[in-house]
Amino acid sequence: MTIVEIGLPKRLVELTLDGESVRVPEGATILDACTAQGKSIPTLCYGDTLKPANACRVCMVEVEGSRTLVPSCSRKVEPGMVVKTASERTNHSRKLVLELLGSATDLSTTPHVDEWMSACGADPSRFGPPAPPSADRDDRHPGEHEEPDGQTAATVRQPNKVDNPLYVRDLGKCIMCYKCVDACGDQWQNTFAISVAGRGFDSRISTEFSTPLPESACVYCGNCIEVCPTGALSFKREHDKREDGTWDEEAQTQTTTICTFCGVGCNLTLHVQDNEIVKVTSPHESTVTHGNLCIKGRFGWQHVQNR
Amino acid sequence: MDLKLLDVEPSEAERVVVDLFTGLGRDQLLPALHAVNDRVGWISQGALNHICRVLHIPPAEAYGVASFYSLFSLSERPAKVVHVCVDLACQVNGAKSLCDRLTSELGPAGARSGWLRSPCLGVCEKAPVALAFEAGEVAKEQLLAPTTAEEVIAVAAADPSHVDGGRAEVPQAGAAGLRLLKRVGAVDPESLDDYRATGGYAALRTALLLGPSGVIREVTDAKLMGRGGAAFPTGRKWDAAARQPVRPHYLVCNADESEPGTFKDRLLMEGDPYAVIESMTIAGFAAGCSRGYLYLRGEYPRALHLLRNAIARARERNFLGDNIMGHEGFSFEIEIRRGAGAYICGEETAIFNSIEGFRGEPRSKPPFPVESGLFGKPTVVNNVETLVNVPVILTEGCEAYTGIGTSGSTGPKLFCLSGNVSRPGVYEVPFGTTLGELLDLAGGVPPGRELRAVLLGGAAGGFVRPDELDLPLTMEDARAANTTLGSGVVLVLDDTADLGAFLLRIAAFFRDESCGQCVPCRIGTVRQEEAMARLVGKRPLSTSAEDLQLLKEVGQVMRDSSICGLGQTAWNAIESALYRLGYAEEAAS
Numbered sequence: 001m002t003i004v005e006i007g008l009p010k011r012l013v014e015l016t017l018d019g020e021s022v023r024v025p026e027g028a029t030i031l032d033a034c035t036a037q038g039k040s041i042p043t044l045c046y047g048d049t050l051k052p053a054n055a056c057r058v059c060m061v062e063v064e065g066s067r068t069l070v071p072s073c074s075r076k077v078e079p080g081m082v083v084k085t086a087s088e089r090t091n092h093s094r095k096l097v098l099e100l101l102g103s104a105t106d107l108s109t110t111p112h113v114d115e116w117m118s119a120c121g122a123d124p125s126r127f128g129p130p131a132p133p134s135a136d137r138d139d140r141h142p143g144e145h146e147e148p149d150g151q152t153a154a155t156v157r158q159p160n161k162v163d164n165p166l167y168v169r170d171l172g173k174c175i176m177c178y179k180c181v182d183a184c185g186d187q188w189q190n191t192f193a194i195s196v197a198g199r200g201f202d203s204r205i206s207t208e209f210s211t212p213l214p215e216s217a218c219v220y221c222g223n224c225i226e227v228c229p230t231g232a233l234s235f236k237r238e239h240d241k242r243e244d245g246t247w248d249e250e251a252q253t254q255t256t257t258i259c260t261f262c263g264v265g266c267n268l269t270l271h272v273q274d275n276e277i278v279k280v281t282s283p284h285e286s287t288v289t290h291g292n293l294c295i296k297g298r299f300g301w302q303h304v305q306n307r
Numbered sequence: 308m309d310l311k312l313l314d315v316e317p318s319e320a321e322r323v324v325v326d327l328f329t330g331l332g333r334d335q336l337l338p339a340l341h342a343v344n345d346r347v348g349w350i351s352q353g354a355l356n357h358i359c360r361v362l363h364i365p366p367a368e369a370y371g372v373a374s375f376y377s378l379f380s381l382s383e384r385p386a387k388v389v390h391v392c393v394d395l396a397c398q399v400n401g402a403k404s405l406c407d408r409l410t411s412e413l414g415p416a417g418a419r420s421g422w423l424r425s426p427c428l429g430v431c432e433k434a435p436v437a438l439a440f441e442a443g444e445v446a447k448e449q450l451l452a453p454t455t456a457e458e459v460i461a462v463a464a465a466d467p468s469h470v471d472g473g474r475a476e477v478p479q480a481g482a483a484g485l486r487l488l489k490r491v492g493a494v495d496p497e498s499l500d501d502y503r504a505t506g507g508y509a510a511l512r513t514a515l516l517l518g519p520s521g522v523i524r525e526v527t528d529a530k531l532m533g534r535g536g537a538a539f540p541t542g543r544k545w546d547a548a549a550r551q552p553v554r555p556h557y558l559v560c561n562a563d564e565s566e567p568g569t570f571k572d573r574l575l576m577e578g579d580p581y582a583v584i585e586s587m588t589i590a591g592f593a594a595g596c597s598r599g600y601l602y603l604r605g606e607y608p609r610a611l612h613l614l615r616n617a618i619a620r621a622r623e624r625n626f627l628g629d630n631i632m633g634h635e636g637f638s639f640e641i642e643i644r645r646g647a648g649a650y651i652c653g654e655e656t657a658i659f660n661s662i663e664g665f666r667g668e669p670r671s672k673p674p675f676p677v678e679s680g681l682f683g684k685p686t687v688v689n690n691v692e693t694l695v696n697v698p699v700i701l702t703e704g705c706e707a708y709t710g711i712g713t714s715g716s717t718g719p720k721l722f723c724l725s726g727n728v729s730r731p732g733v734y735e736v737p738f739g740t741t742l743g744e745l746l747d748l749a750g751g752v753p754p755g756r757e758l759r760a761v762l763l764g765g766a767a768g769g770f771v772r773p774d775e776l777d778l779p780l781t782m783e784d785a786r787a788a789n790t791t792l793g794s795g796v797v798l799v800l801d802d803t804a805d806l807g808a809f810l811l812r813i814a815a816f817f818r819d820e821s822c823g824q825c826v827p828c829r830i831g832t833v834r835q836e837e838a839m840a841r842l843v844g845k846r847p848l849s850t851s852a853e854d855l856q857l858l859k860e861v862g863q864v865m866r867d868s869s870i871c872g873l874g875q876t877a878w879n880a881i882e883s884a885l886y887r888l889g890y891a892e893e894a895a896s
Contacts, residue, residue, distance in 0.1 A: 097826050100861070208352075
């Protein structure tokens, strides 16, 4: 049975979206309005189960009367608002944001980003050849940096962090969207194992004093990985299979079932490849989990395939 | 929330200072970090762990906060460090050769050699300057202004004395007709009696008679505009906050003056601290605030001591506390919060996060501070200079006040003159004075030199040319001339200044001070600095024209899509140098 949340009736707000008059429920965001109109706006830091972080600035649109562009994922519609999603200004902003991200970050496992980049003609290589990986990103002091000569483009490339059997942290892919921190912190898990540390280009997702995860407050619920939009955080099994070329999403089936470990009744989606469970997620629309799980639901399935 | 702490204990000294915070909340995180830093000079794992235990904060979050501020070190360093300013005004006055000497004699800047490069220390009138901090049972500071390599080396080796008495540089001190600066350099900043003998607390008495709405009416009719850079009408801000039914309301005095080349607020706080306290009290009364926070930048130790003294004296005489000046039901308290080296914390919403004990990252607006600000409550944020205009309005009357300046920009204005100028310092002039008149007041460029350019408004401002000196200094004229007065910076460059190096410093400043929250600013400021390095160093990737194009495009996305004013203005000064001063042609040739 599907549960449909009806809620209280909402007034409709009328606004102009790319020249067309549209009506959306009060309290909706510009992004909601766009989605309702079938317009696709790229997003990265937006999470369907999280509060908007307003960080990535990929979803910026033009609102008449506003000095700057506004993030469509968080700005609520107002009566009479005139919104442009494909003006010269928004296109330039989107292109540059994607170029800047691509020039500093490895986006090879970020879904859709290639399409978005080619749609707006983004070319991250314009900023110069990427600088080599650095091993000191955890120790950089705010307000200090080495003077660049401009011959390479600074990046966040760095060695992977593999300090436990379940997670791989490839922070060279991290775009600082804050989603993992929000999922680990007060929005869902209340574990607070990770936070944003440092400042500016040297900011990074970190435990206290960059201590390894097993010594931190991490409980391995995997909810950070669930919300990571770029693959900077990944399940070790998935990461290893991708590395050795045996990860084949096309060949995977997804089966949703209910976790048997306790009485909460969390929905589990088993990702199965070659008759083996390779990953467990949970449907974001599940009213029990909202996409979150605990270590048991997320990782406690090896016994199923002990043959 | 269960806390998982590291298995590390604090030293005895660390434990003692942190235990003083027992029973307090998250908003005491920054004060607790300061307490440890003042005691031992850096934040060890054990100390941070103990802060987390006492204040009940997850260690990862506390680490995120501590690692945000440049005055804190999370790795061991000596108790004493000397911060040597390398920012705009000091650069023009020989900071580079000073640092070169220090590098050869003490070793490269860093914890081990005992000296660090610092962004603007806000003492530009005495450039080049340095500030020494020494941790201990009694933390000490010493401002070296102006300084030399010999002095920095000597101080790095010896004990700094407790805050020297270096008097504020006010070339106009004691002159007739001054309003904002009338006491600065002329009365004893420690004495409440001197303050009252020179008209102090008359304005608060008037305010209490007028009532909150009367005060707001006067300030609105006086057309007072914010002096921190954004020029928002102060009366409207107060009115909007006063109308909010939610209680409590908060007042924040933004004294995180960090815009390179700005030092007017420091001068006011050091020279007339009671005026700041009285003005905050009036603002609190008008906007219905029960509590005011004075967020002072961490690099202003002398202002800190004088303001602390002023608050204590004012409280003794019932100018703060309950039923102030006998006015039943009006209670107001002021708490000083020290910043710790982060330009972004002067942004009006980042300042809330910093006070609340979170990373000093700006919030998305709306909601605006007057609806939801500090601790989620209606909050008024005003710059120091804005506030000290209020007693002038109340004592002289709003009609007399609007008679000063122009119809669009009323009142007196402070300008910070520094760089290649004969008599640097803070000058008070009515709005509408021309840039040329102001430069004349400060003696112009040193004899035998020629004016090359003037940076108005600081790193976030813009350059104007020597042929634009007839520009009247008003908000509206600046806007019409496509420039800004910003926070009142007038940084003068003559023909000896190295404009390329100056621009590189501006680019480096924004790269260092970006909080890192949004992509356009976090990565854009890096790309801007890289492209400027290629342009100035004449080492283009392909052509300089392409680098200029990159700069323009990156500048546009920072301006359009950054969350806050830092990113939105990070391209302004460089853009104006390239196209208004013509540096683009020079660099491309």
